[in-house]
Amino acid sequence: MPSTTKQRVLVADDERAIAEGLGAILSDEGYEITIAPDGEKALEELAAGSYGVALIDLKMPKIDGLALMNELQARNIATECIIITGQATIDSAVQAMREGAYDYIEKPLNQEKLNRVKALIPKALEKYAIGQKNRELATRIENLTHYGELTGESEEMRAVYQIIDAVAPSNASVLILGESGTGKELVARAVHNKSDRAKGPFFALNCAALPKDILENELFGHEKGAFTGSINEKAGAFEMASGGTIFLDEVAEMPTDIQVKLLRALETRQVRRLGGKKEISVDIRIVAATNKDLQKALADGELREDLYYRLAVVELYLPPLRERVSDVQLLANEFLARFARQNGKQLRGFEDGAWAWIHSYTWPGNVRELKNAVERAVIMARGEIVTAQDIMPRHLRAAASASANAATAAATSNGAGTTPATSNGQRGGAKKTAAKAAKGKSAKSTKR
Amino acid sequence: MPTSMPKSMPAPGDREGVAELKRLAHEVRNAMNGVAVSLEVARSRAGRGAAPAEVYPFLETASEQLELATRLHKQYTDFATTLATDGEARAARRTPIHDAPEA
Numbered sequence: 001m002p003s004t005t006k007q008r009v010l011v012a013d014d015e016r017a018i019a020e021g022l023g024a025i026l027s028d029e030g031y032e033i034t035i036a037p038d039g040e041k042a043l044e045e046l047a048a049g050s051y052g053v054a055l056i057d058l059k060m061p062k063i064d065g066l067a068l069m070n071e072l073q074a075r076n077i078a079t080e081c082i083i084i085t086g087q088a089t090i091d092s093a094v095q096a097m098r099e100g101a102y103d104y105i106e107k108p109l110n111q112e113k114l115n116r117v118k119a120l121i122p123k124a125l126e127k128y129a130i131g132q133k134n135r136e137l138a139t140r141i142e143n144l145t146h147y148g149e150l151t152g153e154s155e156e157m158r159a160v161y162q163i164i165d166a167v168a169p170s171n172a173s174v175l176i177l178g179e180s181g182t183g184k185e186l187v188a189r190a191v192h193n194k195s196d197r198a199k200g201p202f203f204a205l206n207c208a209a210l211p212k213d214i215l216e217n218e219l220f221g222h223e224k225g226a227f228t229g230s231i232n233e234k235a236g237a238f239e240m241a242s243g244g245t246i247f248l249d250e251v252a253e254m255p256t257d258i259q260v261k262l263l264r265a266l267e268t269r270q271v272r273r274l275g276g277k278k279e280i281s282v283d284i285r286i287v288a289a290t291n292k293d294l295q296k297a298l299a300d301g302e303l304r305e306d307l308y309y310r311l312a313v314v315e316l317y318l319p320p321l322r323e324r325v326s327d328v329q330l331l332a333n334e335f336l337a338r339f340a341r342q343n344g345k346q347l348r349g350f351e352d353g354a355w356a357w358i359h360s361y362t363w364p365g366n367v368r369e370l371k372n373a374v375e376r377a378v379i380m381a382r383g384e385i386v387t388a389q390d391i392m393p394r395h396l397r398a399a400a401s402a403s404a405n406a407a408t409a410a411a412t413s414n415g416a417g418t419t420p421a422t423s424n425g426q427r428g429g430a431k432k433t434a435a436k437a438a439k440g441k442s443a444k445s446t447k448r
Numbered sequence: 449m450p451t452s453m454p455k456s457m458p459a460p461g462d463r464e465g466v467a468e469l470k471r472l473a474h475e476v477r478n479a480m481n482g483v484a485v486s487l488e489v490a491r492s493r494a495g496r497g498a499a500p501a502e503v504y505p506f507l508e509t510a511s512e513q514l515e516l517a518t519r520l521h522k523q524y525t526d527f528a529t530t531l532a533t534d535g536e537a538r539a540a541r542r543t544p545i546h547d548a549p550e551a
Contacts, residue, residue, distance in 0.1 A: 028492065114488050
């Protein structure tokens with residue numbers, strides 16, 4: 001029985017007398033009641049507020065009971081649905097049960113049925129409360145290990161999340177420093193999504209991927225006739241991303257004369273299209289990234305110092321995977337689940353040998369390399385478990401296999417094992433494990 | 449296809465008539481459900497000594513719904529009778545001459 005805070009129940013029925021009567025019965029039981037005269041209103045109410053239970057008539061105008069339930073599921077609106085149905089629609093009630101309704105009440109609504117409604121509501125509310133707790137717990141766990149599209153629960157990543165939280169609401173430029181494959185664009189997106197500009201555009205541009213003229217054109221746009229072949233005017237990234245965020249990846253690769261124009265745009269918040277005379281005001285936030293050694297780039301004159309100070313109002317260092325090894329397992333499992341789903345494979349996980357290799361490898365290509373390795377492993381896996389052979393890159397597989405053979409030969413001749421150097425990127429201490437894994441797998445392969 | 453129809457059954461061509469009968473029956477049931485629910489509110493509230501103002505509106509609604517049910521029921525029976533009479537007439541028209549009763 002509800003005590004201090006009244007629990008909310010929605011009654012959706014187009015028959016006014018039934019809806020008001022049911023509402024009064026449940027209001028007398030201590031619930032806070034809202035009445036919706038059709039499915040559309042019911043959906044609006046359920047989407048706007050948290051209702052533990054919805055008493056839904058199956059036949060309603062605009063959206064019927066079944067369609068309403070489907071819509072609730074599609075929109076991830078949690079509520080326990082009790083369906084009220086006439087005898088003619090009993091099949092639909094059974095269907096509603098299959099689709100997750102808590103229960104159904106068949107008309108006519110005599111005293112016995114109304115007592116059943118009264119008895120069902122607290123049970124349905126209890127189920128809703130348990131579901132709510134589970135959802136809260138899942139969210140808390142999710143928040144412990146994830147931040148937007150970023151995955152990681154290590155101290156290093158928590159520090160990154162804290163910086164994003166602090167800097168996102170401001171308009172300050174952010175310079176993300178990190179090796180290739182660490183997820184710099186995901187951080188930029190997180191900054192954008194957590195900011196007041198989240199509803200505005202996010203425009204990403206890789207400054208190293210485009211030749212100078214094209215990059216300039218992409219950034220600032222051009223007027224009709226600005227150069228041969230420019231038959232139409234074109235807005236640049238600054239204009240298109242106005243009101244939002246522009247992400248300039250590999251900014252230190254940008255030619256220095258474009259850096260000058262970029263600096264001017266950042267200072268005046270105005271751009272001029274190529275071949276244009278008019279200054280166009282833009283409301284932009286810049287997030288830039290580089291994987292270069294900035295001190296060297298500044299010393300070599302590759303990156304202008306004044307631009308650096310303008311971009312690096314907040315500097316955010318994204319650690320390489322080898323500096324956050326506690327995230328490797330979480331990431332590997334997440335990629336495994338994702339790619340298994342995408343490839344329609346039933347995979348239970350990684351075998352011990354595969355884990356040993358995953359933990360021993362230093363992942364110079366960072367998260368991107370791990371992601372690609374797991375995707376390849378999922379595709380290559382023949383059983384329900386990903387083996388070391390599945391996940392190792394081909395060149396390392398051959399090296400591991402050779403070292404395992406050498407170790408076996410040495411052990412046979414000397415009676416003791418030695419561990420020859422295997423390959424790049426592997427942690428010394430774990431070479432034996434990886435060699436063992438490779439050896440174990442070759443033995444198994446021979447048996448096939 | 450039978451050559452004659454039972455007196456109470458509409459002819460196969462009376463699909464619209466049957467649909468109308470179903471609709472009326474549904475409306476009657478709805479009104480009766482309105483009566484039942486309203487009476488249950490009034491009964492339980494009166495039982496715990498609620499103020500008349502909390503009880504009367506539901507007795508009023510029960511009364512309105514009962515009147516509505518009576519009207520709808522009359523429509524139903526009138527329509528069913530018409531449909532049955534039409535059905536008989538149609539059935540008679542369809543009866544082959546050699547099956548017709550001797551005059």
